[in-house]
Amino acid sequence: MNLHRTTLLAVAAAMSMFTASAAHAQGQPPIKVGLMLPYTGTYAALGDAIENGFKLYVAEQGGKLGGRAIEYVKVDDESDPPKATDNVNKLIKRDNVDVIVGTVHSGVAMAMAKAAKDSGTLLIVPNAGAGAVTGPMCAKTTFRSSFSNWQPGYAMGAAMAKKGIKTAVTITWKYAAGDESVGGFKEAFEKGGGKVLKDLTVPFPNVEFQALLTEIAAIKPDAVYTFFAGGGAVKFVKDYAAAGLKDKIPLYGAGFLTDGTLEAQGAAAEGLMTALHYADGLNTPRDNAFRLAYAKTYKLQPDVYAMQGYDAAQMLGIGLAAAKGDVKNKAAIAAALEKATIDSPRGKFRLSPSHNPVQDLYLRQVVGNENKVIGIASKGLADPGRGCKM
């Protein structure tokens, strides 16, 4: 057989396989995606942005992933951990979803990760950074498109120590995200020679900061490190400035402090420096295309949450394409994601062995309504995935 004929036969075989699998996927019902996100409360805007981003990617693929149409079932988790197990079980047992996408709040995400793992349901976490999800609770079928709480904290701690800051006070909400963000910060800051003088907390989603701001003023650290997000971040940044602290004790944070919040924070946020796996002004063709499409579709600028939602859909698409639309073939989906390079608006990334993004953490500074990238705080930072056994 000559080379030309061999090539033609190979192409014909590949095309018939492609047609067969496309036809197979065509005849199938839609894939049911359970969106479990906060649509009310302090994290409501974050949930909306994640859903927008997810749906944008699906729309860009003609409404299909792996050749299958997508159908959505939505649950408002209210960022309320005590309701999380019931909420996730509604999706798994009542609605029979094929995959769960959620959520924002780490406490809710941990209940979801347990229910998803116990039932073998695919779970893509598009925000919540709880270390346990890609640590002791990790699973072949659980993936994260976002970050671990440790990552931005560690990157900011390293950058602050490098700047020569010697002492800091931390302030955050008392729950997994705050504790772990501060934990990452401390690890890097103290390794770099810094000292944390005091850790201050308020219960989630409390926003009564006055007494703690008075305490910070009395301690007089070189700087403050904080984790707040959503509505709480807006209030904290405004209160910090109103207390007269902004020009006396520089405020730094995990980038959620100023992401998706700048319009509401106004001048109180100007100049703040944060670390995050996304920033304004990356100016790459991939990010520019994403931003343009998002702005056109929603008449809004995307933020980190929109980008994480977009990448959650992208990851599901990669898995489903490898499984030829067979969402039950979880081994094929996992194998594809474990070896994928995900072409994210943040920059390309791969997943760690525990399924968390290995990514650059940008150093950003607020200029007007933007979190301008001013450098890279930690390059290719991988969460240690402590306690994950798969």
Ligand code: BEZ
């Ligand atoms: C969390 O609970 O993990 C979280 C919430 C909002 C922003 C970032 C992290």
